[in-house]
Amino acid sequence: MDKRGELRNKLEGTKAFVLDMDGTIYLGDRLFEETVPFLEKIRETGRDFYFFTNNSSRNKEAYIAKLHNMGIDISPAQMMISNEVIIKWLLENRRGERAFVVGTEYLVNDFLQAGIEIDEENPDYVVLGFDTSLTYEKISKACGFIRDGAPVFGVNADWNCPVEGGFIPDCGSIAALVKASTGVQCEFFGKPSRHTLDYITGHLGLKQSEIAIVGDRLYTDIAVAAGSEVLSVLVMSGETTHDMLRESEIVPDIVVRDIGELGEYL
Ligand SMILES: [Mg+2]
Structure with a gap:
């Protein structure tokens, strides 16, 4: 079978696509010209699409607004973010406990809106996000709580975030600093964690193979599907x-030049 036929077969049972954002549908503020036709192709073929971002320096609303400004309108249910994965887990497993959050205002607000109490003095656990407002005071405090025995959770494992002209340190690098100081490695929740895979299948209400x-x-993005039927x-x-x-x-099931090529196989 030629590549086209093989890929068509592989994608035949796919009912929904979960798309990464930066590097996948746009680069920084530049939407790829293939993106809108690809999304239309998904709809035309009776499938659904969702977005998932690991970027815990922002929130869901910020991404919906960014897409809107690029001419793509989606419902809130179509936008998923690592913030929601960790918050859902904390509500299920650490209900009633208080958090110290090393994060942006966006992340802190997501915690507050979910009803999680923030405690700057005596928290039950520490959360590390992609904190672009990081200060020495915040990170020192977090390390102190961890040394005193508070468990530490990381929102996303990315080392760096792409920006125009290069990269800036992301949550994984902040967690590495905390580990160097305390000896404690945090548990991560965004892609590629199993928490995210479970979150996505639950949110979509589909089987992994769909x-x-x-x-x-x-x-x-690719490692999150490893060992699953996704x-x-x-x-x-x-x-x-x-x-x-x-x-x-880490070996992907399918490799394509861009989403434009992927659309040819639907
Ligand atoms: Mg990306």
Whole structure:
């Protein structure tokens, strides 16, 4: 069978696509020209699409607004963010406990809106987010609580976040600083954690085999589907180079140039 036929077969049972954002549907503030036709193709073929971002420096509303400004209107249910994954888990497993959050105002507000109490003096646990408002005081306090025995949870494992002209340190790097100081490695919740896979299947109400996850980063977007029946699709329009792919132990089910090519197989 040729590549086209093979990929068509693999995608036949896919009822919903979960799309990464940066490097997958846009780069920074530039929407890829393939994005809107691809989303239309998904709809035309009777499928659904959702977005999932690991970026815990923002919130769901900020992403819905960003998409709106790019001409893409979605319902709140179509936008998923790592913040929701950790908050859902905390509500189920740490209900009534108080958090110290190393995070932006967006992340802190998501916690408050979910009814989780913030405690700056005597918290039950510490949460590390992609805190672009990080201060030495905040990180020192967090390390102190952890040294005193508070468990620590990380929202997303990314080392860096792509920005125009390069990268800035993300939550994984902040967690590495905390580990260097305290010796404690946090547990992460966004992609590629099992928490996220469970969150996505629950949110979509579909079987794993009916879901395809599309993204440009091997260790998050593709790794989240590893060991599951979820189909992983790597797009080469973001950070992964052909050399990185060749050397990677994480192997995507499908590799395409960009979502435009993926649309040809639907
Ligand atoms: Mg990406």
